[in-house]
Amino acid sequence: xxxxxxxxxxxxxxxxxxxxxxxxxxxxxxxxxxxxxxxxxxxxxxxxxxxxxxxxxxxxxxxxxxxxxxxxxxxxxxxxxxxxxxxxxxxxxxxxxxxxxxxxxxxxxxxxxxxxxxxxxxxxxxxxxxxxxxxxxxxxxxxxxxxxxxxxxxxxxxxxxxxxxxxxxxxxxxxxxxxxxxxxxxxxxxxxxxxxxxxxxxxxxxxxxxxxxxxxxxxxxxxxxxxxxxxxxxxxxxxxxxxxxxxxxxxxxxxxxxxxxxxxxxxxxxxxxxxx
Amino acid sequence: xxxxxxxxxxxxxxxxxxxxxxxxxxxxxxxxxxxxxxxxxxxxxxxxxxxxxxxxxxxxxxxxxxxxxxxxxxxxxxxxxxxxxxxxxxxxxxxxxxxxxxxxxxxxxxxxxxxxxxxxxxxxxxxxxxxxxxxxxxxxxxxxxxxxxxxxxxxxxxxxxxxxxxxxxxxxxxxxxxxxxxxxxxxxxxxxxxxxxxxxxxxxxxxxxxxxxxxxxxxxxxxxxxxxxxxxxxxxxxxxxxxxxxxxxxxxxxxxxxxxxxxxxxxxxxxxxxxxxxxxxxxxxxxx
Numbered sequence: 001x002x003x004x005x006x007x008x009x010x011x012x013x014x015x016x017x018x019x020x021x022x023x024x025x026x027x028x029x030x031x032x033x034x035x036x037x038x039x040x041x042x043x044x045x046x047x048x049x050x051x052x053x054x055x056x057x058x059x060x061x062x063x064x065x066x067x068x069x070x071x072x073x074x075x076x077x078x079x080x081x082x083x084x085x086x087x088x089x090x091x092x093x094x095x096x097x098x099x100x101x102x103x104x105x106x107x108x109x110x111x112x113x114x115x116x117x118x119x120x121x122x123x124x125x126x127x128x129x130x131x132x133x134x135x136x137x138x139x140x141x142x143x144x145x146x147x148x149x150x151x152x153x154x155x156x157x158x159x160x161x162x163x164x165x166x167x168x169x170x171x172x173x174x175x176x177x178x179x180x181x182x183x184x185x186x187x188x189x190x191x192x193x194x195x196x197x198x199x200x201x202x203x204x205x206x207x208x209x210x211x212x213x214x215x216x217x218x219x220x221x222x223x224x225x226x227x228x229x230x231x232x233x234x235x236x237x238x239x240x241x242x243x244x245x246x247x248x249x250x251x252x253x254x255x256x257x258x259x260x261x262x263x264x265x266x267x268x269x270x271x272x273x274x275x276x
Numbered sequence: 277x278x279x280x281x282x283x284x285x286x287x288x289x290x291x292x293x294x295x296x297x298x299x300x301x302x303x304x305x306x307x308x309x310x311x312x313x314x315x316x317x318x319x320x321x322x323x324x325x326x327x328x329x330x331x332x333x334x335x336x337x338x339x340x341x342x343x344x345x346x347x348x349x350x351x352x353x354x355x356x357x358x359x360x361x362x363x364x365x366x367x368x369x370x371x372x373x374x375x376x377x378x379x380x381x382x383x384x385x386x387x388x389x390x391x392x393x394x395x396x397x398x399x400x401x402x403x404x405x406x407x408x409x410x411x412x413x414x415x416x417x418x419x420x421x422x423x424x425x426x427x428x429x430x431x432x433x434x435x436x437x438x439x440x441x442x443x444x445x446x447x448x449x450x451x452x453x454x455x456x457x458x459x460x461x462x463x464x465x466x467x468x469x470x471x472x473x474x475x476x477x478x479x480x481x482x483x484x485x486x487x488x489x490x491x492x493x494x495x496x497x498x499x500x501x502x503x504x505x506x507x508x509x510x511x512x513x514x515x516x517x518x519x520x521x522x523x524x525x526x527x528x529x530x531x532x533x534x535x536x537x538x539x540x541x542x543x544x545x546x547x548x549x550x551x552x553x554x555x556x557x558x559x560x561x562x563x564x
Contacts, residue, residue: 006373014374020366021383024443028386030410031398043408046417093293096286106562108294110555115301117551119501121520122540123304125311125527130303149300156293181285210391212504217528227504230393234400234508241402248394259389260382267452270445271490272558 028252035059035245042241058246066229068250075225075251077140078215079208082147083201086155089148091197094159095185099171109160113272116153120213131218138220146218147208155204158269162196163189199265202258209255226251305544311537319531331538335526343515344522347431351518352499354435355442356492362439363446363491364484367454370447381451388444392504399437400426400509430514438505442498446491453487454480486557493554500547519543 136142
């Protein structure tokens with residue numbers, strides 16, 4: 001008897017949760033579906049849901065017209081480059097803060113976090129000016145460095161919280177056995193730290209991929225990543241819903257897939273260990 | 277435990293990150309401060325010298341300042357209310373036993389991974405377009421007049437788009453907090469006959485208060501500087517010019533760097549007030 005009630009309740013929960021989940025997901029689903037329609041079907045009244053002539057034409061047109069691959073490559077380069085660069089700089093820093101803490105470690109961590117709070121628009125012109133003076137406006141390199149810097153505090157923080165979970169006794173044991181600092185890092189810590197580093201990599205790649213202030217303001221034709229490519233669709237000519245959908249789907253698909261793997265890290269990475 | 281040797285090594289290892297962030301923070305900050313005290317029009321005469329606090333006074337007394345503050349407050353406040361309220365409901369719902377929990381969770385979280393320019397454009401065209409958008413079809417289906425979303429109801433539309441993007445974040449963090457709730461306490465209350473609302477008010481909500489505070493603080497910092505959503509939907513027209521957007525226009529569109537920089541200093545101060553509260557909570561958590 002009791003079991004029947006719980007099953008009933010479970011069914012009710014399931015129905016409500018799925019309805020809400022699908023409603024929230026609907027804009028993404030609709031974008032993906034529309035990308036396979038013809039322009040006429042995309043604006044059909046009443047809207048067609050699944051029963052239309054599926055076509056890949058839009059994807060071909062988007063690539064042909066706007067050289068989509070170049071924007072994609074810029075996104076991969078900038079997001080990937082800034083993340084890897086950030087990890088290389090952050091691993092030693094996070095390592096030393098986690099394993100050789102001093103009185104100032106906490107202050108340094110909090111200060112790093114505070115640089116993340118600086119509103120980008122407040123320093124827009126100085127960065128713009130520096131970029132012009134250095135000749136790196138609209139260059140992939142310049143943007144890579146800026147995105148590395150804005151995500152560096154998050155990278156350090158995430159790595160720090162992961163490193164903190166590695167038991168100190170293991171390090172002591174290694175030291176007792178006469179392992180040098182270099183060997184300690186290379187052979188003892190690194191293998192244990194790899195899952196944490198991978199999670200950090202994943203989340204920061206996503207954040208850098210989706211960043212849409214500096215990528216819009218510091219690029220033009222050359223270094224523009226997908227965020228800027230999509231923004232160029234904001235003043236359309238003629239029928240374009242299906243093409244917009246195809247371009248959007250291509251821009252978000254890789255990240256949606258990566259995002260599935262990074263749900264847990266999202267909480268850790270964006271709350272700085274304040275919610276567990 | 278740590279030797280002198282490892283201490284100096286540690287300092288050396290921290291140096292690159294610290295120096296880079298210090299430079300990233302100080303150099304542009306000092307430049308912004310410097311520009312804010314000067315009459316600086318790069319396209320119309322360049323740097324025309326020291327003007328004291330004139331930019332600060334002009335930025336505040338300009339006719340677009342208070343509307344921008346109001347717009348900012350409405351967007352930040354509206355999105356916070358929507359995301360926190362629905363976030364709590366969703367977190368409690370997702371915590372219940374059900375079939376396909378993992379899949380539902382992914383469906384709910386997905387909008388967070390959509391880049392801001394995509395979500396803004398998809399909403400603007402495929403949903404809010406007054407002729408061909410889904411919402412227009414829906415309104416017509418029920419015999420109502422389609423709404424000109426982004427021109428007549430511009431602020432509500434932006435709040436809606438941004439809330440859709442940030443609801444997953446609030447939900448995910450609140451869900452993490454709900455899952456750490458002591459279920460025995462809840463069961464005891466249930467057995468004592470406490471109705472759901474009482475259990476929610478006296479047990480669940482107090483338990484979530486910390487997570488809610490953190491969601492509010494972190495979102496406020498990010499929401500104060502939303503940009504792409506306005507850039508691609510209205511371009512700041514129809515009363516959607518936020519403080520961030522106003523400063524952007526002053527600096528890059530009308531190239532009045534002195535005035536824009538003064539605005540930037542205001543934005544930095546505002547963000548720091550919020551950040552101070554957040555840092556205090558995060559700092560407390562570091563000790564434990």
